[in-house]
Structures are given as C-alpha cells and as structure tokens.
C-alpha cells in the first residue's frame with residue numbers, strides 16, 4: 001500500500017482524489033494542497049487522460065512536485081481496458097484503478113487479478129479494484145435510485161480482495177457519481193460500510209467514489225468506518241464551469257486567457273480546500 005494511505009488509515013482521515021483534464025484544474029488542486037499542507041491524489045479518467053495527454057499530465061505533476069515538495073499521486077481513474085492501464089503504467093502513473101464492476105463477479109476477479117499481476121511487476125503500489133454497481137456519471141442528473149442489490153456485498157468483497165490482491169477497493173454503499181438536480185444527497189448505508197470494513201478493512205484501503213454531494217456528516221462517519229480515499233469530480237466541474245461563465249459575462253470584451261482564468265482557478269481551489277478540511281488531510285503532508 002502507498003505510504004500516504006497507510007498514514008491515513010492509521011490516523012483516520014481520508015485523502016481526496018480530484019479529477020482533472022486541464023492545467024487550471026491541476027493548479028487549483030495543487031494550490032489548495034499547498035495552502036493546507038495536504039497530500040493529494042490527482043486523477044484522470046480515460047476520457048480526461050485522452051484530453052490532457054497521459055505523458056503531459058505526468059510531466060505537469062512532476063513539475064509541481066518538484067516545486068512544492070508535496071506528496072502528489074497521479075492516479076488513473078476508472079481504467080476499463082488493459083491497454084489504457086498498460087499505457088498509464090508505462091508513462092509513469094503512480095496508482096491505477098481497474099473498474100471491472102460491469103463484468104460478472106467471476107470475470108471481475110479474473111480481470112482484476114490480471115491487472116494486479118501486471119501492475120505489481122511494474123512496481124505500482126496502489127491498485128484499486130471495484131465491486132458493486134455505481135450508478136451515474138460525473139454530471140448533474142435526475143435523482144438516481146440506488147437499489148439494495150447495487151451495494152457491495154461484504155462476503156464478495158472478502159473473496160474479491162483475497163483472490164485479486166488489490167490494495168484498495170471502491171465500494172458502493174449508496175454513493176452515486178454526480179449530483180442530482182434536486183440537490184438531494186444520497187443515503188449512505190453506513191451499516192454496510194461497517195460490515196465491509198470488518199472483513200477487509202485491515203488488509204486494504206476502502207475508497208468512496210462520488211464524493212460530490214454526499215452530506216458532510218456522512219463523509220465524516222465514513223472516514224471513521226474505514227474510508228481512506230474519496231473521489232471528487234462533479235463539484236469541481238460545476239465550480240469550474242459556473243465561474244468561467246461568470247468571468248466571461250463580467251467582462252465580455254476580455255479575451256486574455258490568463259485574465260479570464262484566475263477566478264476559475266480560485267473557485268475550484270475553494271472547493272478542494274473545503275474537501276481537504278472535511279476529509280481531515282490538512283497538515284498531513
């Protein structure tokens with residue numbers, strides 16, 4: 001397991017994994033981490049990686065690591081194909097998520113195991129698997145109903161972890177991707193989390209996707225019950241887009257990108273800082 005996760009697990013806080021697809025978002029996250037002296041994970045999904053470029057994001061993060069001395073982990077989020085994961089590893093991503101949750105339980109184990117074997121050999125210290133049906137995309141959508149059978153089953157989690165050898169596991173405990181238009185927070189099944197934590201929490205780190213829009217008190221309780229990584233994407237996207245629209249409207253004649261973008265960076269940074277404080281990873285770098 002990565003050192004930053006070990007420390008988080010021992011001291012009961014979580015590390016934010018924030019998604020990016022451009023430099024302004026990276027800048028906002030790094031500035032937030034620097035202000036609060038927090039370790040941080042910067043994630044790119046396959047789509048986001050394709051836009052910014054895997055090699056480009058690796059070099060950007062390297063430059064920021066050198067400048068700040070902060071532990072910044074570059075993570076592939078929801079890697080779905082072996083090819084995308086292989087490419088990310090070869091380019092130097094620090095951490096990998098293989099999302100086999102759409103496969104059958106047996107196939108998910110089989111495919112995840114293959115990825116774990118490959119990634120281990122290449123020296124990757126964090127391989128995240130996923131179990132359960134995580135609904136929604138990272139956007140604003142209609143209210144999503146989570147069904148009982150969507151939730152991660154603790155018996156299956158135990159078998160999955162033992163058979164695949166993952167370092168961390170993304171679980172479904174009522175969380176969804178994205179935010180519902182009504183502003184309603186999803187119900188988080190803390191009892192299910194507790195059950196899963198009891199069977200696998202000592203061996204691996206538990207990961208909560210869909211950190212946008214979850215009630216602060218549920219986040220805090222989840223961390224007490226073993227969550228050590230929380231993914232946040234949609235709230236950053238909303239802050240980015242809304243502040244960009246405002247920045248353009250405030251001065252319609254402005255055409256200089258480095259004058260249009262500072263309020264956008266600031267808005268995203270504010271969201272990241274709020275999350276870092278809720279997750280308790282401030283002053284843990």
Ligand SMILES: [Zn+2]
Pocket residue numbers: 078177209210231
């Ligand atoms: Zn996710």
